Amino acid sequence: MNPIRVLVVDDSIVVRKIVTDVLSQDPGIEVVGTAVNGKLAVGKVEQLKPDLVTMDIEMPEMNGIEAVKAIRALRSRVPIIMFSTLTERGASATLDALSAGANDYVTKPANVGSVAQSMESVREQLIPKIKALTGRLVSAGPVRASASLAPVRPAAPRTTPVEKPAILVIGSSTGGPEALAKVLPALPASLPVPVLLVQHMPPVFTRQFAQRLDRLSALRVVEAVDGTQLSPGTVHLAPGDHHLTIRTSARGNATMLTQGPPENFCRPAVDPLFRSAVDAHKGAVLAVVLTGMGSDGKLGAARIREAGGTVVVQDQATSVVWGMPGAIASAGLADEILPLDRIAETIVRRLTGPSISTAPSRFSALATGGVR
Template sequence: MTAAQPQKPASPPSGALPRVLVVDDSAVVRGLTARWIEADARLELAGTCADGEQGVRRAGELQPDLVVLDVEMPRMDGLAALPLILKAAPRARVVMASTLTRSGAQVTVRALSLGAADYAAKPEAGKVAGAEAYREELLRKLLALSPRAAAPVRAAPSAPLAAPRPASALAAKPSLIAIGSSTGGPQALREVLAHLPADTRAPVLITQHMPKLFTAILAEHLSKLGLPAAEAQDGEPLRAGRVYLAPGDWHMTVRTGPEGFHAVLDQGPQVNFCRPAVDPLFKSLAAAAGRNVLAVVLTGMGADGREGARALRAAGAPVIVQDQATSVVWGMPGAVAEAGLADMILPLKEIGPQIVRRLKGLP
């Protein structure tokens, strides 16, 4: 994997830079990643390691803000090292570096459910174009996860709630539940879905920013929580008590048909630089089901979901967002909250129980 040396971005304001530890058994990838970080004036390279055991030890010694952790390594792989690194450096945010293979995706999705903040897809060896895309993705995610990125955001309580609506409107039992998530989403989704009972009387639709293969594996993991979960199929009728994920590289929307609501998949242009994206799902639900939808926006970078939440609010549907304190990145939920489109801003642990209350017709 090779790539041209990028131009050094402008220096950030004064103050300590986010410190990054790179853990990768490939000397080529490790050195290239280190050079990318050293070339970016917004980041500082804390150190490099060749395997998970070294990574755990150096994380404890260096206390980095960010860790780039390879998935497949000798002696101790990324999945085994992850919990030990998080214990040794509790404030560190870990980005898993994974190849786009089924084995790599399986380990990465497992790591995301165990506390890794995000992942970046490593290209095949020798692909220059893939290396450049990996560099851009990795640096973007490291910067979004850094303490510097989180610090300027104002506290969640100051975000405006949406204009109050009659209690009767908020107490209506939803016919569909729609959830949008991105960075930190797999772990947040596990927390939310774990609260939903087997007799949940609504389909649950999820758009999680992930590539193909990863979404199928995420569905397998979520199925273990109780409700059956799978990638949605085009034209598939939506059944209560089932979880439908937008497949990677496909937008998922909802329309009404002879059998009620059904899923529609398309590969239209990216929305908010994403496919799948949350806005198409939310907007389609506003048109198809209106106030009978309960929408939830979980942790994630960017503003995907804001315009969809606007459409749902206009149609009379309630919108819940995750609060800043429990979000890995308060981008998506923050965008909805700051636009005054959130009926409730809740800690992650309260969102699942709140969905259950709404399904019972309670405010």
């Protein structure tokens, strides 16, 4: 198999060297060029036809967001991974880049002066995402690309009646911000159950992402805080570096945040949320798993379905990476495997019945700019 051809774009010579050196150490990756700003990057995408681009955000002459828009204007579907700082400004710019059509992001090393630590950080974050977004098998590490999945298996026949859901739980990762910005705004404010959501994201990013989703949606979307009573019409997004689960008490169900060990190499992770939903509601759970790397959510989905709950996953054709939903589908745990544009109507149908239609979609750039 030919190596993955990568174009590295960054105005910092130090960062360019770190990224180039790390990628060049992997026999499955070849750095075919570098660029110091977005304008040069657009030209090199046309000239070199790389398999993937890593893109800095803040650069002179043409920044990374503008470059992503220009590349997508060429009708290029090349995967683009943004390099972002773990700051409020960096988080906001990264979400803008995702809305413009970038596929994913990694956070820059906090201290580029420590070359060894910086290289290890880049290696752990970037290489699995490069291989997943280009459909290559990841032979080692925390994630596997969709190429490693077994064929889809039909869901096992039900031995007990499906229960009407009392809660909606959603999990997503790579490609999730764009997918969620299409699904949540299409849900009505009258949704009769609480919604809990895990999107693999670091701190700062989750707060800004919740605010963006809230502006788009008829539902109220908040970054989850510990101890909030669950009620219909509110979406609780797991904050970065915290698992989101459900605490049950005589007063009712409430959010619970923990910093337990990462699961599936993630914190927040989907599986703890899914398990706690079963503990709180038995089989009265509707789970939705959208695009994402790895298999987070698979074990929790098995618990939900075993208890009598329902599991819906996004299909391969509309997923940026069909890792998480594909793992569930290949295990025979998916009640429905649907394109992204049918997820919201299915949620409404399963929660309220067919008589209530989905809300009109109010997409911003975050929902409309993505290109697979």
